Amino acid sequence: MPIRRINFTGRRRLTKEDVEIRLDEDARPPSFEVTRLSLQRHNLAENAQIWVEAYRQSTYMRFPLGTISQPTYTGSKSLGEFNSPEGILFRVKVTSPSNPAGQLLAEIDKIRPEMPDGERESLLPVRRDDSLEHEVFRVDFEDRPVLLINGRLSGWKEISTEPGFVALAYPNVLRTILTRILLVEEHIDDMDDDDWRSQWLRFARSHPGIGEVPTSTDDSDLEQWIEQVLVAFCKSTQIRNKFSWHWNEGENS
C-alpha cells in the first residue's frame, strides 16, 4: 500500500521529468547546462522566478533561470567555485517575486546531473573513501546508498567487481539497505520514481518469486521478506558460483 504524504506548505513538488541537467566534467572549471525545464503542468504564476543552485559541501552557486513565462535556461554555465566535478548536486526552486517575495512555490532537490554521454548513475554508486581506516567497505546513507571502498587499498575500483568481494559483500549490502528502508525508515512505498528507497524496493521486487512489500508493521514479517529477497538475489546473480570461482582461483594460483 503506497504511503500517503501530506504537504502542509502548499509547495509544488517538481520531478525529474520536469528538469534535466547535464554536467561537463571535462571542462575546467566544470560547467553545466539545463537541458530540460518543463514546468507548465504545475500551474505556477507567470512571474514566478526560477533558480538553479549547484552545491557540494560548503561550495555553492546560484543562477537565475528567468520566470515561468520567460524561462532563460539554455546555454552552458560555468561552475567557477568548484575545482572538480565530483559530487556536485543541484536543486531547482521556483519562488514568488512579491507578496510575499521569496516564498517557495516549487522545488526539486538533490538532482544528480546526467553525464555528457547520457549515462545515469547506478542504483549503487561505488566511491573511494580514504577515511575508512581498517574497514574494507561501508554503505553510506548520507544522501542515498553509496558503496564506499577503502581508498587506501590498491585497485579499489577493481575490488567492487571482483567475484570474491561481490559474493561476500553484496548480499550483506542489499540486506543492510533493505533493513534501513523497511525497519529503520519504515518506508514501504515503491511507487515514487524520485525516491531512492522506492527504487530499491522495486529492485528487490524484480527478483523471481518476490511479492509485494508487506504492509504489516510487524518487524518479523518485514525481516522475512528481506530474507526472501536475499535468497532470490543470490540465486539470480549466482553468488555461490562466483565465490567458488574466486576460491578455486585462489587455490590454483
Add this chain to the structure above:
Amino acid sequence: MNNTGIDHFNQFRASFPESGDPVELAVLLQDSAYSSDAGVDIEVDPMQFPSRLAAGEYLYGLFETWATPGLDTDLGMWTWLSAFYFEQLCPPNLRLGEDARWVPAVGDFQKYYRHLLAGPYQIYRAHRDNPKRALAVLATPPHTPGDIVEQLASRQELVTNPAVMEVATTLYINPVTELPKRGSAARENGGARRLADVLNQLDLTWDLYALTSEQLMALLPAEFDRFRS
C-alpha cells in the same frame, strides 16, 4: 601526508597524551616515508591562530597562493596540516575527540566541517567577500569550535547562506568582543540549536537564499528577542 603517515598519525593520537612524542610528529611531517612532496613551493608558517577566523583567513591565503586544483580538498594535505598545527589544535583538556577533527571525513559533509582546519577554511572561502558575517561559526579558538558550529555548520544550506550567517552572527556574537554571547549555545530560549530548528522549518516555506538578513530576522519568533540587541 601519505596513507602510511595518516595511519601513524592516527596511532599517535590514539596513544596521546600518555605517549605522543613531538619528535614523532616531526618525523611524520618531514620523512618521505610518511609525507610526500605536494608539488608546490610555499612555506607553511608555524603561527598561532587566535580564532577560527584567523585560521580560515591564513589557510585561504595559502591555497590561493598554491592555486593547485583539488589541493584544498586533499585528505593527506589536511591531515598534514593538522599534524603541523597539532600543539595549538590540541584542546586544554587534552581530549582530542573524534577522528574527523584531525583527518577530514571526505564525502560526509555532516562530519567534514568538524575538521579543525578544513572546517574554518571552507566557511571562510564561502564568505570570503565578507568573512565577518560568518563570525558566529568562526569566532571561537580552532581547538574548541563550540555548539553554534555544531548546529549551523553541518547544514550546507545554512552555512553557505549569507543571510543566515549574518543573522546568526547578529544574534550570537558580541560586536565589541567578537566572542559568543552568554547563552548563545543554549538548546532552548533562542539558542543556536533552536535557530537551526526554526531555519529548518522556514526552509520548507521560504527560499532562504533570496531573503535579506533583515527579512530573515523578521521571520524569527519572539524567543530570539533576547539576542537581537
